[in-house]
Amino acid sequence: MNRMNTHSADRELTERLATSGFRFTSQRQRVYDVLTQKRDHPTAEEVFMRAKGEMPDISMATVYNCLDALVQCGLVRKVQLERGATRFCPNMEEHCHYFCDTCGAVFDVMLPAETPVMPQPKGFKVDHYDIAVHGLCAECAKKK
Amino acid sequence: MNRMNTHSADRELTERLATSGFRFTSQRQRVYDVLTQKRDHPTAEEVFMRAKGEMPDISMATVYNCLDALVQCGLVRKVQLERGATRFCPNMEEHCHYFCDTCGAVFDVMLPAETPVMPQPKGFKVDHYDIAVHGLCAECAKKK
DNA sequence: CTCCAATTTAGAATTATTCCAAATATTGAC
DNA sequence: GTCAATATTTGGAATAATTCTAAATTGGAG
Numbered sequence: 001m002n003r004m005n006t007h008s009a010d011r012e013l014t015e016r017l018a019t020s021g022f023r024f025t026s027q028r029q030r031v032y033d034v035l036t037q038k039r040d041h042p043t044a045e046e047v048f049m050r051a052k053g054e055m056p057d058i059s060m061a062t063v064y065n066c067l068d069a070l071v072q073c074g075l076v077r078k079v080q081l082e083r084g085a086t087r088f089c090p091n092m093e094e095h096c097h098y099f100c101d102t103c104g105a106v107f108d109v110m111l112p113a114e115t116p117v118m119p120q121p122k123g124f125k126v127d128h129y130d131i132a133v134h135g136l137c138a139e140c141a142k143k144k
Numbered sequence: 145m146n147r148m149n150t151h152s153a154d155r156e157l158t159e160r161l162a163t164s165g166f167r168f169t170s171q172r173q174r175v176y177d178v179l180t181q182k183r184d185h186p187t188a189e190e191v192f193m194r195a196k197g198e199m200p201d202i203s204m205a206t207v208y209n210c211l212d213a214l215v216q217c218g219l220v221r222k223v224q225l226e227r228g229a230t231r232f233c234p235n236m237e238e239h240c241h242y243f244c245d246t247c248g249a250v251f252d253v254m255l256p257a258e259t260p261v262m263p264q265p266k267g268f269k270v271d272h273y274d275i276a277v278h279g280l281c282a283e284c285a286k287k288k
Numbered sequence: 289c290t291c292c293a294a295t296t297t298a299g300a301a302t303t304a305t306t307c308c309a310a311a312t313a314t315t316g317a318c
Numbered sequence: 319g320t321c322a323a324t325a326t327t328t329g330g331a332a333t334a335a336t337t338c339t340a341a342a343t344t345g346g347a348g
Contacts, residue, residue: 083336112261127279134271136271202296205299209296291346295344
């Protein structure tokens with residue numbers, strides 16, 4: 001299927017997968033499409049349900065596999081905002097997450113170019129930052 | 145037990161519990177002691193094992209109960225650094241966590257007084273920040 | 289001291305995820 | 319295009335961490 005990868009987006013996906021040693025599959029394409037179409041930080045379960053729309057036979061195990069491959073090849077980020085299901089985010093720019101503890105809504109906010117100087121544990125080699133701001137979104141704040 | 149709460153630390157604990165509508169119990173005292181004695185961000189399982197040292201009959205369910213009460217009365221913070229067990233931290237000052245993705249070590253680092261201005265989603269009411277820095281600790285960095 | 293609500297306890301239930309082994313699909317060589 | 323080798327998908331079983339449940343126990347007000 002999709003022998004030619006006609007769309008540039010697919011070719012991009014194929015290349016990203018290939019450079020990490022993964023193959024292009026229709027399931028991985030579908031899962032990545034789901035994530036880029038509605039960027040609301042869905043859980044694996046939610047990705048599964050949306051993916052089934054156009055691909056009714058896809059399985060939960062495959063969704064986990066695909067998400068894992070996409071994370072490994074640098075197209076998707078895992079986001080753990082609370083205990084419970086991990087969420088997935090296709091925005092790979094440096095940003096932080098505003099999280100509504102009441103309704104679960106997530107908002108991406110770019111980080112300011114100027115990051116403040118932070119003292120670091122001696123010899124610590126930083127890989128990445130995970131910054132979350134917890135609180136109430138406008139709607140939920142109004143209701144209280 | 146502990147009818148008098150002779151130690152000031154215990155009285156402090158009793159008061160904190162009371163103002164949130166909780167009772168003082170020996171189990172809650174023990175769990176809080178475990179957290180303050182070795183501030184290495186243990187999981188519930190680890191707290192359980194350490195608590196059993198002086199209190200062999202304490203149960204896992206109780207450890208979860210106690211941790212929950214301590215979090216609710218503002219003496220302890222939950223820390224979710226990755227998928228998997230939640231960790232617990234008795235340091236209630238504003239700080240962030242440096243986390244070694246290889247060995248799991250956690251280092252507290254105070255945040256600089258000057259926090260950078262961040263654009264916020266309209267109407268969002270901030271409750272707290274969760275800042276984690278992932279990477280390799282000095283030891284693990286050396287091994288590579 | 290007595291009573292009642294809060295707490296503890298052991299074990300069952302739940303949730304999210306990972307593991308497994310057989311069936312299927314993809315890719316590179318011919 | 320065909321074939322073989324290997325990666326991937328799949329459904330279901332297994333696991334890990336936590337939450338729930340209901341009975342026994344305990345703390346504290348009066």
